[in-house]
Amino acid sequence: MEAGADAVFFGVNPLPDSGRADGTGAGFHARAKVGFEAEALPEMMRGLHERGVQGFVTFNVLVFDRELRDAERQIIHLAESGVDALIVQDLGVARLIHDICPDLPIHGSTQMSITSAEGAELARRFGANRVVLGRELSLKDIERIANQTDVELETFVHGALCVSYSGQCFSSEAWGGRSANRGQCAQACRLPYEMFVDGEYRDLGDARYLLSPGDLYALHQVPDLVRIGVDCLKIEGRYKDAEFVALTTAAYRQAVDEAWAGQPLSVTPQQEQDLEQVYSRGLGPHFMAGTNHQQVVRGRAPRHRGVRVGTVTGLTERGVLVELTEPVKPGDGLVFDPANWRKPEGREEGGFVYQVNDVEGGWSRGDGKKKSIHHQPSTVAELRFARGAVNPDRVRPGDPVWRTQDPSLAARVKPLLDASDPLYTRPVSAHFVGHVGELPSLTLRDEAGHEVTVTAPAPLSEARNRALDEATLTEQLGKLGGSGYHLAGLTADLQGAGFLPVSALNALRREAVERLTELRGQAPERQAVPKLAEALGQTPDPYHQPSTVHHLHVLVRTPEQLDAALAERPDSITLDYLELYGLKPSVEKVRAAGIPVRVASPRILKPTEQNLEKFLLGLNAELLVRSGGLLEGLQDVENLPPLTGDFSLNAANVLTARALLDMQLTRLTPTHDLNARQVSELAGLVGPERLEVIAYQHLPVFHTEHCVFCRFLSDGTDYTNCGHPCESHRVALKDERGVQHPVMADVGCRNTVFEGRPQVAGAHLPDWLDAGLRDFRLEFVHESPEQVREVIAAHRAFLNGEIGGSELENRLRGMADQGVTEGSLFVPEGFDVLPALPML
Numbered sequence: 009m010e011a012g013a014d015a016v017f018f019g020v021n022p023l024p025d026s027g028r029a030d031g032t033g034a035g036f037h038a039r040a041k042v043g044f045e046a047e048a049l050p051e052m053m054r055g056l057h058e059r060g061v062q063g064f065v066t067f068n069v070l071v072f073d074r075e076l077r078d079a080e081r082q083i084i085h086l087a088e089s090g091v092d093a094l095i096v097q098d099l100g101v102a103r104l105i106h107d108i109c110p111d112l113p114i115h116g117s118t119q120m121s122i123t124s125a126e127g128a129e130l131a132r133r134f135g136a137n138r139v140v141l142g143r144e145l146s147l148k149d150i151e152r153i154a155n156q157t158d159v160e161l162e163t164f165v166h167g168a169l170c171v172s173y174s175g176q177c178f179s180s181e182a183w184g185g186r187s188a189n190r191g192q193c194a195q196a197c198r199l200p201y202e203m204f205v206d207g208e209y210r211d212l213g214d215a216r217y218l219l220s221p222g223d224l225y226a227l228h229q230v231p232d233l234v235r236i237g238v239d240c241l242k243i244e245g246r247y248k249d250a251e252f253v254a255l256t257t258a259a260y261r262q263a264v265d266e267a268w269a270g271q272p273l274s275v276t277p278q279q280e281q282d283l284e285q286v287y288s289r290g291l292g293p294h295f296m297a298g299t300n301h302q303q304v305v306r307g308r309a310p311r312h313r314g315v316r317v318g319t320v321t322g323l324t325e326r327g328v329l330v331e332l333t334e335p336v337k338p339g340d341g342l343v344f345d346p347a348n349w350r351k352p353e354g355r356e357e358g359g360f361v362y363q364v365n366d367v368e369g370g371w372s373r374g375d376g377k378k379k380s381i382h383h384q385p386s387t388v389a390e391l392r393f394a395r396g397a398v399n400p401d402r403v404r405p406g407d408p409v410w411r412t413q414d415p416s417l418a419a420r421v422k423p424l425l426d427a428s429d430p431l432y433t434r435p436v437s438a439h440f441v442g443h444v445g446e447l448p449s450l451t452l453r454d455e456a457g458h459e460v461t462v463t464a465p466a467p468l469s470e471a472r473n474r475a476l477d478e479a480t481l482t483e484q485l486g487k488l489g490g491s492g493y494h495l496a497g498l499t500a501d502l503q504g505a506g507f508l509p510v511s512a513l514n515a516l517r518r519e520a521v522e523r524l525t526e527l528r529g530q531a532p533e534r535q536a537v538p539k540l541a542e543a544l545g546q547t548p549d550p551y552h553q554p555s556t557v558h559h560l561h562v563l564v565r566t567p568e569q570l571d572a573a574l575a576e577r578p579d580s581i582t583l584d585y586l587e588l589y590g591l592k593p594s595v596e597k598v599r600a601a602g603i604p605v606r607v608a609s610p611r612i613l614k615p616t617e618q619n620l621e622k623f624l625l626g627l628n629a630e631l632l633v634r635s636g637g638l639l640e641g642l643q644d645v646e647n648l649p650p651l652t653g654d655f656s657l658n659a660a661n662v663l664t665a666r667a668l669l670d671m672q673l674t675r676l677t678p679t680h681d682l683n684a685r686q687v688s689e690l691a692g693l694v695g696p697e698r699l700e701v702i703a704y705q706h707l708p709v710f711h712t713e714h715c716v717f718c719r720f721l722s723d724g725t726d727y728t729n730c731g732h733p734c735e736s737h738r739v740a741l742k743d744e745r746g747v748q749h750p751v752m753a754d755v756g757c758r759n760t761v762f763e764g765r766p767q768v769a770g771a772h773l774p775d776w777l778d779a780g781l782r783d784f785r786l787e788f789v790h791e792s793p794e795q796v797r798e799v800i801a802a803h804r805a806f807l808n809g810e811i812g813g814s815e816l817e818n819r820l821r822g823m824a825d826q827g828v829t830e831g832s833l834f835v836p837e838g839f840d841v842l843p844a845l846p847m848l
Contacts, residue, residue: 012261015062019043026078037066040191053090054529060434062092068117070660090531100663106135107539119175125156127637144713152615165226167244179709198310215307222290230263254424301718327392341413359397365390435496444504468506475505572793576800584608606630662693684772684833688779696780705787706762767831770817
């Protein structure tokens with residue numbers, strides 16, 4: 009608030025005796041480790057509103073069916089506590105919020121993966137009035153969206169970047185049973201990986217953290233964002249400290265005010281360096297400035313680096329020689345960056361400098377006995393540390409040196425943190441009425457339209473000497489220090505030469521300020537009414553008998569896999585090709601074989617890619633819809649082919665599933681955030697014939713705009729000059745456990761990193777059959793034609809009753825090169841079977 013934020017966003021913990029079904033006890037927000045207490049929220053909102061600041065509460069996780077009643081309780085509490093908006097990921101929950109309290113604004117979270125005007129309109133369909141755009145959009149993309157929709161737009165401008173599209177990352181789910189869509193991100197993108205190209209190890213030098221992007225820094229793009237008409241700029245501050253929040257907010261506040269006034273950006277080099285110093289993995293505008301795959305991920309380290317101050321040139325008996333590019337002083341915290349010559353995940357050498365010696369003989373002790381020397385760039389200095397702080401055997405010439413802590417930074421940020429009076433004040437206008445012989449009055453009006461009028465207890469008397477005038481009123485009424493306001497303007501209606509003691513005028517001002525503050529702090533008048541029961545309506549009767557008709561659907565990604573699948577004649581074949589040009593002949597080939605054919609859409613569509621919709625429809629094939637924006641765009645198309653909604657639409661509960669199915673979907677695949685039992689329960693709520701579940705797949709752990717093919721197999725910046733190595737090479741990323749995870753690019757050059765081990769549902773297929781599920785999909789990535797045939801044959805044998813679930817798993821394990829995994833289907837201990845449906 010003191011740095012000038014117009015709004016803050018935060019999570020709220022659950023009400024007593026409620027919480028999430030995953031056992032964490034966390035609230036419905038994507039920072040499971042932190043959150044304010046629900047009971048304190050009304051007072052928090054009152055304090056924010058008194059200062060003219062809005063409070064947006066994050067409700068940005070996928071909500072499970074078992075949690076819907078607790079979610080409704082929480083929504084009602086948030087609405088009645090006066091929050092200004094809820095930031096929401098789950099489409100069905102967004103609609104529920106709108107039904108419960110139509111006056112409560114809803115902001116579509118960046119986890120909705122909104123990258124087009126159609127995506128924004130989809131969010132509006134479910135009740136949102138604002139959307140937070142994906143962080144992978146360029147300024148041109150944002151402007152195109154702004155020109156095509158009047159939904160309010162919010163964009164991130166500073167802070168950590170996820171390598172994966174937010175809402176489309178399943179790495180935590182796959183590798184730790186912790187869902188990023190549930191606020192439990194394990195940050196697998198910040199781990200080191202090795203690259204294998206066509207089966208051979210590729211030395212990446214110092215870039216082992218090849219999925220760890222730098223931090224977003226769009227300060228210089230603020231004028232363009234203001235010109236475009238973006239409604240809100242957002243600073244990402246997960247787990248950051250107050251210094252980070254204060255410095256970044258102040259800088260962007262200044263930039264916005266200057267841009268709004270048509271003035272050039274005047275942020276100083278010191279301010280910019282402070283932003284880098286307080287927290288940085290390497291700052292840059294990244295995708296907002298346009299695609300450059302050589303810049304988004306440096307890959308040298310995954311953690312805070314601060315400011316680079318020099319390079320190691322050698323060692324002395326007691327210190328380290330460093331060629332400095334920035335001044336260094338005693339008290340600075342430095343780290344020596346080892347990069348590729350030893351395991352970078354090990355302990356790094358560094359500590360606090362206690363002495364800086366000039367190699368020419370001058371030196372500074374930093375103990376107050378001699379003035380400290382602040383070495384200037386391009387000088388060599390000996391840096392000394394406390395005994396044992398730095399192991400010289402682990403520091404080598406050529407190592408970069410970073411300043412991770414600067415004690416002088418505290419002095420520059422202290423005024424924002426320790427102010428006794430409000431620093432950032434809001435404007436008020438004053439109107440004084442003073443007619444001699446009548447009671448004088450003062451009206452204060454704030455920027456939001458709140459208005460109060462107070463009247464003095466005694467009438468205005470005749471002046472004996474100096475009469476009351478506008479100059480005197482402005483001087484006295486402008487004394488608003490400590491109130492959180494400043495006087496933006498004054499008008500006066502004076503009749504006669506009136507007199508009012510200064511004490512009376514001050515009392516009038518104080519009373520008006522108190523009443524205005526009280527008015528601002530009042531919660532808005534809202535009526536929040538429970539609507540969940542009405543939204544649920546009638547649930548289908550649960551299936552007690554297994555279905556006797558099963559459908560086996562196969563997804564392939566290469567023509568060779570297609571030929572193998574055709575030989576096994578599944579009930580349908582889905583084509584998910586890198587190149588569009590190969591789709592039409594393959595579609596015709598499947599159709600000629602008498603097998604229903606589907607084509608998979610990309611998961612992300614940007615404004616310049618909307619013509620892909622026409623191309624896909626022109627194939628006259630069924631569509632596997634992976635993009636919410638595409639689904640929205642198809643709603644006005646006549647004579648649609650059958651549509652199946654895929655996992656990426658993130659249907660985690662009955663409300664979302666039903667709502668998506670109502671958008672002309674024939675069937676829907678649940679999100680990978682559901683375990684196998686939750687899939688069965690969802691089938692009972694929406695009808696098992698409306699779901700298509702995946703029995704065999706490589707879980708898509710990352711889906712990223714960043715292209716590792718371009719970054720590491722070319723010198724290009726994007727698809728126009730990279731040479732398209734994705735078309736001629738196979739790439740896999742090896743993790744610390746030794747598993748190689750294949751990487752594939754889609755038609756938009758976006759990369760998907762797949763779990764290297766196939767996720768198999770063998771242990772859960774009997775329960776799925778008992779739940780009435782009958783549409784099962786098998787998805788292939790890098791499998792050979794022989795493996796494709798064997799996997800299809802094994803599943804058909806199971807569905808025909810020839811083998812059981814255990815035998816199916818054994819067969820699949822024998823076919824896999826790296827073993828198999830239960831992955832996201834794992835049902836944790838204590839996840840009890842519910843006795844009956846509806847279970848809500």
